[in-house]
Amino acid sequence: MTTDVSLSCFDGFSLIYSKSTQGKGREYVAKQIIDPGTTVLKVTPYATAIFDSFKKRLCARCLCAHPTKSFSTHCLGCDQVYFCSIDCANKYLKWHDPGCCDVLRKLASLKKVDRHMKSVAKLVVMIYWQRQKNNEDNSYTLVQHLESHYDDWDQDIKRDWHRIHTFLWKHISALGWLLPHETDADIMHLVSKIESNGFGIYLENRLDVVAGRALYPLASLFNHDCAYNCQPRGKFREMTIRTLSTIQKEDPLTIAYTDTDLPVMNRRQKLLQDYYFTCQCNRCLLESASKKRK
Ligand SMILES: [Zn+2]
Ligand SMILES: [Zn+2]
Ligand SMILES: [Zn+2]
Structure with a gap:
């Protein structure tokens, strides 16, 4: 067992640490006894993508929801991102270049594509856009380390994704957002990473309504357990992971990936x-x- 060195550049871990365990991959374990109800991690997403059906209801920057119906401030270029305030619009649109605008508009009007796939594709676009605008920092390293199962996909699944695969490769490579060694397979590895590691964005106070998808690479390091001892909760852009029971020193911290009922x-x-x-x-x-x- 070794401490995970790739995380050592990210601070904020006072109660837990990540280590690689044989047969289990990376996991979080407790540095000390942790009481129930303790916040062990607070994270903001690497990137977010709001579902098309909620794009007017959630602010693309801060993820706050309109109390009743829709925001009106939006990007006139693509009509795909809406904002709660002029301040959020200005801060977001400063980075929202014409290329990003164009690909979001084309993706929204792409016909004969399953809604789920389209929303994953939207997050792929947002991730590459994020990496492009933050090309100086190393936060993409965490996305790079997430596990992909693309190599295990059978031909039927690959066929289902074909239209999205072609669309993303065409537009993302044309925008110059890929690194010189990256190919269309890397885009699909990212799709697979989102499928296995993406979190839902929920409407405030409505845990039954998923309004988008987000990637929180640090939260993805929590392993699954059907008797999980931690629970993630999102509020606007911030996700908080809290303990549900007492956790002993060196015990793994886990969340539920699926309905444990x-x-x-x-x-x-x-x-x-x-x-x-x-x-x-x-x-x-x-x-x-x-x-x-x-
Ligand atoms: Zn906002
Ligand atoms: Zn736009
Ligand atoms: Zn189980």
């Missing part, structure tokens, strides 16, 4: 399908053993 079979099936692993947590082992005994 599902029976063990369905839970494991869903985790395998969406996250490419068979859950071996204690709860799964106990529940599947007791099923076999029956």
Whole structure:
């Protein structure tokens, strides 16, 4: 077991640290005993993409929601980003160059594409745009380290993504947003990373309404456990991860990737399908053993 050196440049970890554990990849563990209800991590997203159906309701910069219907301040060039205030609009649009505007507009009008895929593609655009505008900092390193399952995709899934794949490759390479060694496969690896590591953006006080998708690479290092001991909560751009129970020193900190109220079979099936692993947590082992005994 080794401490994760690639994270050593990111501070703010007073109670937990990330380490690589054989067979489990990277995970967070407690530096000390942590009480329930403690905030162990506060993060802001690397990039966000609001669903087309919510683009007028959520501010593209601060993610606050309009209390009743839609904001009116928006980018006249693409009509894809809306803002709660002139201040948010000015700060955002300062970086929103014509290339980004153009690709967002074309993506929004792309026909015969599944809504889920389109929203993932929007986040891909936002991530490359973010990397482009922050080309001096090293925060993309964290995105680079996220796990991709693109190599495991079967041909049917690749075929489903074909239109998006072609669209993204054409536009992102034309914008000059790729590094010299990057190819269309790198774009699809990013798609896969979003599929396995993306978090929903929820409407304030409405945890049942997902209004967009965001990548919080530091929060993605929490492993899954069906008897999870931490819970993420988003408020505007900030995500807070808090403990639900007492965590002993050196114990892993975990969150739920899926609905843990599902029976063990369905839970494991869903985790395998969406996250490419068979859950071996204690709860799964106990529940599947007791099923076999029956
Ligand atoms: Zn705002
Ligand atoms: Zn625009
Ligand atoms: Zn499990």
